[in-house]
Amino acid sequence: MGFIKFVKEELQVIKERDPAIKTNMEVFLYPSFKAIISYRIAHKFYMKKHYFLARWISQRAVRKTGIEIHPGAKIGKGLFIDHGSGVIIGETAILGDNITLYQGVTLGGTGKESGKRHPTLKDNVMVSAGAKVIGSFTVGENSKIGAGSVVIHPVPPNSTVVGVPGRVVRRDDQKLPRNTMDQVHLPDPISYELCRLQSDNVRLKNKLKTMDDKLASMSEDIKRINHISLGNENNNYQNER
Numbered sequence: 001m002g003f004i005k006f007v008k009e010e011l012q013v014i015k016e017r018d019p020a021i022k023t024n025m026e027v028f029l030y031p032s033f034k035a036i037i038s039y040r041i042a043h044k045f046y047m048k049k050h051y052f053l054a055r056w057i058s059q060r061a062v063r064k065t066g067i068e069i070h071p072g073a074k075i076g077k078g079l080f081i082d083h084g085s086g087v088i089i090g091e092t093a094i095l096g097d098n099i100t101l102y103q104g105v106t107l108g109g110t111g112k113e114s115g116k117r118h119p120t121l122k123d124n125v126m127v128s129a130g131a132k133v134i135g136s137f138t139v140g141e142n143s144k145i146g147a148g149s150v151v152i153h154p155v156p157p158n159s160t161v162v163g164v165p166g167r168v169v170r171r172d173d174q175k176l177p178r179n180t181m182d183q184v185h186l187p188d189p190i191s192y193e194l195c196r197l198q199s200d201n202v203r204l205k206n207k208l209k210t211m212d213d214k215l216a217s218m219s220e221d222i223k224r225i226n227h228i229s230l231g232n233e234n235n236n237y238q239n240e241r
Ligand SMILES: CC(C)(COP(=O)(O)OP(=O)(O)OC[C@H]1O[C@@H](n2cnc3c(N)ncnc32)[C@H](O)[C@@H]1OP(=O)(O)O)[C@@H](O)C(=O)NCCC(=O)NCCS
Pocket: 083, 102, 127, 128, 129, 130, 144, 145, 146, 147, 148, 149, 160, 161, 162, 163, 169, 170, 175, 184
């Protein structure tokens, strides 16, 4: 593909997916634009087994954009990486057409697999800010991964996945019933522990207050007894005199 055609296509992609762009010239400032150009060149060298050169180009792009696309990754048309910083695309990742990635996305491996280690994203997948998709599985077409999710299992097409670990909350535009997969009311061990400590604290405070009250009333009683016995002693003394 010629450079002019590439720029036109990128411009179209960015205009479609980033409402923040105002003028055509801005396309040259997008980290996504720079990173994808570098990737396309690096990928050609990688395919010709010029691995060092390919990595050199991709690492240079990392320093300039904060986006690390391994030259071995296979990427279709219309990839858009919004903001960009912190995006990592692993060597054996396969991306279909019209994928959108936001900042902080990792398409990585679990560290336990060899060979194909990274995910495959089918056409029109969107991976939101900070999401981690790790492992060699497929995310079906038109699916969305929510911000901050950690996806470790295959995702069916037309689904929305959120949470850690990622679970499907919507499929074919239908919300999935909560009783089968409650994302929000998962047991939270930290808040459970805090609640337990809080109730212990209240119980101990009440116990301490009861003991304090008892001590106060006992010291009142002792004072009263002392007072009475002192009075008696005085009377006896006066009587003796
Ligand atoms: C996932 C997302 C794409 C919405 O997809 P959607 O298919 O329209 O899903 P919905 O908004 O109907 O949400 C479905 C459920 O998931 C929950 N949910 C949505 N996003 C979530 C997230 N990131 N984490 C946890 N839960 C989330 C919703 O609260 C909703 O729960 P409910 O059924 O109890 O109401 C969106 O929430 C998201 O994460 N966008 C981030 C985009 C981004 O990265 N922007 C950065 C720009 S700089």
